[in-house]
Amino acid sequence: xxxxxxxxxxxxxxxxxxxxxxxxxxxxxxxxxxxxxxxxxxxxxxxxxxxxxxxxxxxxxxxxxxxxxxxxxxxxxxxxxxxxxxxxxxxxxxxxxxxxxxxxxxxxxxxxxxxxxxxxxxxxxxxxxxxxxxxxxxxxxxxxxxxxxxxxxxxxxxxxxxxxxxxxxxxxxxxxxxxxxxxxxxxxxxxxxxxxxxxxxxxxxxxxxxxxxxxxxxxxxxxxxxxxxxxxxxxxxxxxxxxxxxxxxxxxxxxxxxxxxxxxxxxxxxxxxxxxxxxxxxxxxxxxxxxxxxxxxxxxxxxxxxxxxxxxxxxxxxxxxxxxxxxxxxxxxxxxxxxxxxxxxxxxxxxxxxxxxxxxxxxxxxxxxxxxxxxxxxxxxxxxxxxxxxxxxxxxxxxxxxxxxxxxxxxxxxxxxxxxxxxxxxxxxxxxxxxxxxxxxxxxxxxxxxxxxxxxxxxxxxxxxxxxxxxxxxxxxxxxxxxxxxxxxxxxxxxxxx
Amino acid sequence: xxxxxxxxxxxxxxxxxxxxxxxxxxxxxxxxxxxxxxxxxxxxxxxxxxxxxxxxxxxxxxxxxxxxxxxxxxxxxxxxxxxxxxxxxxxxxxxxxxxxxxxxxxxxxxxxxxxxxxxx
Numbered sequence: 047x048x049x050x051x052x053x054x055x056x057x058x059x060x061x062x063x064x065x066x067x068x069x070x071x072x073x074x075x076x077x078x079x080x081x082x083x084x085x086x087x088x089x090x091x092x093x094x095x096x097x098x099x100x101x102x103x104x105x106x107x108x109x110x111x112x113x114x115x116x117x118x119x120x121x122x123x124x125x126x127x128x129x130x131x132x133x134x135x136x137x138x139x140x141x142x143x144x145x146x147x148x149x150x151x152x153x154x155x156x157x158x159x160x161x162x163x164x165x166x167x168x169x170x171x172x173x174x175x176x177x178x179x180x181x182x183x184x185x186x187x188x189x190x191x192x193x194x195x196x197x198x199x200x201x202x203x204x205x206x207x208x209x210x211x212x213x214x215x216x217x218x219x220x221x222x223x224x225x226x227x228x229x230x231x232x233x234x235x236x237x238x239x240x241x242x243x244x245x246x247x248x249x250x251x252x253x254x255x256x257x258x259x260x261x262x263x264x265x266x267x268x269x270x271x272x273x274x275x276x277x278x279x280x281x282x283x284x285x286x287x288x289x290x291x292x293x294x295x296x297x298x299x300x301x302x303x304x305x306x307x308x309x310x311x312x313x314x315x316x317x318x319x320x321x322x323x324x325x326x327x328x329x330x331x332x333x334x335x336x337x338x339x340x341x342x343x344x345x346x347x348x349x350x351x352x353x354x355x356x357x358x359x360x361x362x363x364x365x366x367x368x369x370x371x372x373x374x375x376x377x378x379x380x381x382x383x384x385x386x387x388x389x390x391x392x393x394x395x396x397x398x399x400x401x402x403x404x405x406x407x408x409x410x411x412x413x414x415x416x417x418x419x420x421x422x423x424x425x426x427x428x429x430x431x432x433x434x435x436x437x438x439x440x441x442x443x444x445x446x447x448x449x450x451x452x453x454x455x456x457x458x459x460x461x462x463x464x465x466x467x468x469x470x471x472x473x474x475x476x477x478x479x480x481x482x483x484x485x486x487x488x489x490x491x492x493x494x495x496x497x498x499x500x501x502x503x504x505x506x507x508x509x510x511x512x513x514x515x516x517x518x519x520x521x522x523x524x525x526x527x528x529x530x531x532x533x534x535x536x537x538x539x540x541x542x543x544x
Numbered sequence: 545x546x547x548x549x550x551x552x553x554x555x556x557x558x559x560x561x562x563x564x565x566x567x568x569x570x571x572x573x574x575x576x577x578x579x580x581x582x583x584x585x586x587x588x589x590x591x592x593x594x595x596x597x598x599x600x601x602x603x604x605x606x607x608x609x610x611x612x613x614x615x616x617x618x619x620x621x622x623x624x625x626x627x628x629x630x631x632x633x634x635x636x637x638x639x640x641x642x643x644x645x646x647x648x649x650x651x652x653x654x655x656x657x658x659x660x661x662x663x664x
Contacts, residue, residue: 183625190632194639201643206663208646209656212578215640216569219582223589226629230593233622 051101054094055110055123058133059175061094062087066167073160080163081148087167088144091174092137099130103535109180117180118243124180128383128539132177132306135387139298139394140170146398146513147291149506150405154289158202166295169195173303182229182315183239185307189225189271192303193218196296200288210283217280221270225307228263231256232315244315252320261327264311272304274368275338278361282345285357290401293353297360298394302386305367309382312371313541322374332372336466338365343473352410353400355477356393359436362470363389369463370451376544378454383536385447388435388524392444395432395517399425402506402514415484421503424511426485428518433478435521438471443524450532554595561588575647575654579640586633590626597622 065087073080102108102125110123125133144166155162172192179185197218201211233239235256236247251257266277273281281301285293312321312328321327342362349355367389370382402425404410407418419426435442448467455463505511524531549556561584568581602618603611611617644654651659 183628187628187632190636194632194635197639197643201646205650208643208650209659209663212575212640212643212647215636215643216578216582219586219636220566220569222632223585226589227592230589230596230622234596 051097052108052110054097054101055108055125055178056112058091058094058098058137058178059171061090062167062171062174066164066171069164069167070160073163077160080160081151084163084167085141085144088137088141088170091170092134092141095130095133095137098125099127099134099535101125102127102130103538118238118240121184122180122240122242123178124242125178126539127535128306128309129177131383131535131539132303132386133174135390136170136173136177136299136303139390140173140295142513142516143291143295143298143394143398146294146401146510148509150291150401150510151289153405154291155202162199162202162291165195165198166292169199169295173299176303176307180241181239182232182241182244185310186222186226186229189222189307192300193222193271196300199292199296200284203287203289203292205287206283207287210280210287214280214284217270217277221267224263224267224270226267228260228267228311231260231263235260241310241315245317248315249317249320252324258325261311261316261321261325265308265327265331268304268308268311269334272301272308272364272368273361274334274364275341275361278338278342278364281361282354282357285360285397286351286354290353290397290404294394294397294401297356297397298390298392301360301364302367302390305364305371305382305386308368309371318374318541318544328372328374330372332369332460332463335365335367335369335372336463338362339369339466339470340473343470343477347473347477349477350411350413352403352412352415352481353397354410355412355481356396356400359474359477360393362474363393363436365470366447366451366467369467370454373451373454373458373460373463375454375457376540377450377457379540379544380532380536381447381450381452381454383539384443384450384528384532387531388443388447388521391517391520391524392432392435395428395514395521396436398510398514398517399429399432402510405506405510406503412481412484415481416487417485418503419486422505425506425514428514429485430482431518431521433482435525437474437478441522441525443521443528446525446528554598555592558588558592558595561585561591573656575644575656579637579644582640583633583637586629586636590629590633593622593626593629 065083069080069083108125112121151159151162169192172188172195175188176185176192179188197211197215200214201208232244235251235254236244238244238247248257270277285297288296339362342358342365346355346358349358366385367382370378370385431442435444438445438448452464452467565581565585565588569578569585572578572581597619599618603616605617605620648654651662653659
């Protein structure tokens with residue numbers, strides 16, 4: 047019999063999975079229950095993930111063998127510090143975003159509430175599954191669970207959403223299929239699917255072309271899935287047209303979890319020495335990332351739609367994470383890990399603010415928001431904190447991840463990357479101050495002169511406001527306590543050899 | 545060259561099929577044709593996996609009298625993996641068809657360029 051903290055490894059998946067089946071059963075009779083079941087399930091997963099993280103930090107890596115089958119034959123769930131950290135990030139953000147989704151789902155999708163939360167929980171299950179599993183094929187299955195639910199959730203959005211979703215299906219399937227091919231190539235040469243086992247079997251085979259091709263397939267697959275420039279074409283439309291509750295859930299988490307897959311493949315399945323020295327994959331990745339950072343920022347500058355601007359800024363932020371991974375030194379990787387956490391909070395906060403604006407005004411055009419801070423002071427305060435963090439102003443979290451990325455670039459003696467990060471901070475400042483300017487000052491014509499029909503514009507209800515405030519407070523706290531997070535968790539999460 | 549192509553013809557078949565599917569997904573304007581391309585793409589990968597489990601002279605992987613060695617049986621694991629992949633492929637097709645239905649109801653067409661014209 048396993049002790050309870052080990053059972054948490056499987057419960058983190060089982061609870062949301064089973065709850066997602068309970069929602070249509072109970073929701074058929076009691077429609078209001080859907081939201082509460084979803085929230086309770088994600089809350090329970092959050093508790094499990096916290097237990098797991100604290101156990102991992104004190105007692106070392108947890109192994110859970112499904113059905114008692116020993117690896118490499120059976121599927122194994124492995125929690126190491128990196129997993130535990132990712133699990134807590136995904137659960138925390140999901141919990142806060144779900145908390146805020148109640149009113150906006152009631153307003154935007156009144157008839158589809160029950161079905162919405164069913165798929166929503168499946169998406170959460172998929173993301174958590176990717177995080178906890180230690181088996182490359184099991185990861186593919188969870189990847190598809192998460193992607194399929196994301197396609198469905200995006201498709202229920204407004205005009206343009208179905209086509210955005212269809213393009214995402216096509217691109218996402220290509221990505222997942224490439225990942226599957228990578229798994230197949232590794233299986234041909236090693237006959238194993240377990241990550242730890244693969245890491246043991248692969249080093250003697252590093253000269254083999256098959257292994258090289260497998261790595262190439264993994265890279266392309268995950269790059270498509272996380273929207274790394276120039277494979278990002280599905281991302282802006284999908285984020286823009288999705289319902290606000292969905293975009294504030296998918297935007298902070300989906301691409302981060304895909305970046306986590308990339309880290310796992312590069313540094314757990316393959317050895318860091320292989321991706322740095324034998325094949326210069328890491329340096330190629332970091333150059334692509336540098337292009338992504340600048341291109342994403344410039345594209346964001348050209349947008350008038352708030353959600354689309356945030357989506358393009360996601361493209362550039364994914365660049366930061368991949369840059370950190372590609373630098374492949376201690377500071378760079380810490381920067382990447384920290385940016386996964388920070389960016390999840392920042393994008394969660396900013397997309398929730400965009401959702402709140404949609405809820406009260408129905409507008410997303412940046413130039414139609416003027417003097418809205420008088421009506422919604424707290425929401426706009428959160429927007430400012432999120433924006434400052436995206437730019438990288440010191441007490442906020444965004445500064446510190448950029449700081450570590452710059453340290454990593456200096457350690458790698460690559461001054462181009464330092465210049466890229468600084469230039470992109472300036473571009474971030476440009477496009478976020480444009481928003482802040484329009485919100486706080488009367489610069490543009492045609493603001494909220496005519497009130498939308500129905501409710502007058504005022505502060506959003508507490509169930510929406512509280513999570514936004516919490517996310518904004520989180521950004522500040524993560525900035526203030528970043529040293530403790532890094533020395534307590536992230537240093538332990540570095541792959542061996544750093 | 546020809547010899548290596550003939551001895552590994554299964555890989556060449558899967559690459560050809562995959563590229564046909566890839567072309568349809570990228571090059572075609574009609575959404576249903578894109579979806580068919582996606583199916584060909586996924587099927588190519590399934591065929592590839594099945595072909596790597598084959599052994600010359602191997603038989604059904606059920607333990608039989610007089611055949612004690614693992615080498616006498618084909619490798620069943622790729623088949624099992626592909627059972628899952630087939631389920632995934634079916635559900636992807638299902639979701640895609642539902643989305644296509646949604647698109648058709650909204651725009652009354654399935655040609656991508658016409659839809660883009662009516663969105664703008």
